[in-house]
Amino acid sequence: MSPSTSPRFFTEREVARHCTPGSCWVLLGTRVYDVTAFLRMHPGGEALIRSRAGKDLSGAMEGPPHRHSENARRWMEQYYIGELDRGTGTEEVQTLRERKNASERTNGNTTEKQPEDEDDDMSPYSRCSPVDLDKDLVDWRKPLAWQVGHLGEKYDAWVHQPVDRPIRLFGNPFLEASTKTSWYWVPVVWFPIVFYFSWYCYTTLAQGSTRVAVTSDFSVPVHKSVFPVLFLLGWFLWSFLEYCIHRFVFHMKPPAHNYYLITLHFLLHGQHHKSPFDGSRLVFPPGLASIVVVLFYLVLHSVLPDIVGLSVFVGGLCGYVVYDMIHYYLHYGSPKRGTYLYGLKAYHVKHHFEHQKSGFGITTTFWDHPFNTVIPDEKF
Incomplete structure (x- = not known):
């Protein structure tokens, strides 16, 4: 009104x-x-x-x-x-x-x-909508992507005052559509890859010919029973990567004088904090996610033997899929009070509305503890 x-x-x-x-x-x-x-x-x-x-x-x-x-x-x-x-x-x-x-x-x-x-x-x-179309810092009648960079020092406060209205980033319909993704595309695109490589890694290890060289003269066999351990290790590594991306990339504070970094921040994550219940932008578009997925694979492939690195990678990829699904659920789901997901939802909503500089864990709050970014308990 x-x-x-x-x-x-x-x-x-x-x-x-x-x-x-x-x-x-x-x-x-x-x-x-x-x-x-x-x-x-x-x-x-x-x-x-x-x-x-x-x-x-x-x-x-x-x-x-x-x-x-x-x-x-x-x-x-x-x-x-x-x-x-x-x-x-x-x-x-x-x-x-x-x-x-x-x-x-x-x-x-x-x-x-x-x-x-x-x-x-x-x-x-x-x-x-609470937005005053005539007095807001940006013109909501036009695409926002190219406007927010001009906010300068006002950007940080503006982007952390959430609204419940859709955001249009680009005027070009094709470009705008490419920034939106329905949640179900994440499992549709990535779970077949997870299942295929999980089976491939397990059956390869089951042949009994995989060995990891410790020295030039000594190597140890890698049994198929080790696959679940490698898979969970990859999932654990993803949870750390998830925390680091959210904290150091998505929550970087762009310099007030840098138009391009402000714009980049808004496209990557700022628009999500401005409109946290825009259901079309709660998961990563597969094209953008593939960049992170490929980089994750290349790093593991360079430091671990082929099939071992692939086993860790597929666990990390599964962790990413679960992360995106949980993130969507934390915004739109109604978990039962007292459950793990209920606690995560309350934690994440506090991050959006009150503690934007802490609470960077999504699927787990584990990494917030060693890095001292845990959202403090409320005291009355």
């Missing part, structure tokens, strides 16, 4: 009626929010919001168990739809209502009120 638009007013009974997955409203004081589009995104799961449908969330926002960040509060404003009219009315609500009625009399507005259950023609993005 635009700041210049007069708010709509709802009774407590009207708000309470919206308590289903298809229409869920909540309150913050006298402010009414339609959080239907946010249900599946909520890190605590849908049930926590639905159990509070039609109620005031002010206490829950303050915690415990979780005190919501300023970014989370800004995010909430995307779903603002109007004000609560309790009948007796607070001074603020009464004043707003008088202004609205006066405005309608001035403009000769005689349009009948829409039935409350009638579907809004506007999309959730246009209805809930």
Whole structure:
């Protein structure tokens, strides 16, 4: 809702009626929010919001168990739809209502009120977007890729204030389409390769002819039973690579004067932090991922014997696929409270909304500990 638009007013009974997955409203004081589009995104799961449908969330926002960040509060404003009219009315609500009625009399507005259950023609993005198209630092009506580099020192603060609206990076339709990937393409493209090379490595080792030279005169045989160990070693190495890429590449702070590095950062990861629930950009396009995959293979091939290096590589490749799938699930899934994935989801959402300089682990928080980037526990 635009700041210049007069708010709509709802009774407590009207708000309470919206308590289903298809229409869920909540309150913050006298402010009414339609959080239907946010249900599946909520890190605590849908049930926590639905159990509070039609109620005031002010206490829950303050915690415990979780005190919501300023970014989370800004995010909430995307779903603002109007004000609560309790009948007796607070001074603020009464004043707003008088202004609205006066405005309608001035403009000769005689349009009948829409039935409350009638579907809004506007999309959730246009209805809930907090972006002021006339005052934002970039022009959202145009592709953003070539604009963000001009933000300079304002870029870092701007990109870490997330919004729930789609981002268009490029004007060219083909180039724009190449930056979007549906989640299922990751297993479709990479799992057949994982399965093939896993079988190839295992059957090759099963022949019993593979040996690793320790010295020029001494070598040790590599049995097929070692394959699972090599596979898991590759997975473990990927988890370290995942951490390093996320921390040192995706979260580099580009110099404020360097247009090209700012643009590169936005294309690689900044756009994900600006619009963290854009489902078409939550996994790597296979073409871009193949660059990292090939480099990973070449490094292993250069330091390890052929079949041993390939066994480690295929484990790392499987780790990458699982990483991309988990990352997508952390944004759109609703894991059961108390499970490992529930903890990861809460951890990752904190990284997006409050602790952008820590919490770089995605599939595991293991590497955050030795590198001292663990998101601190909340204290009340």
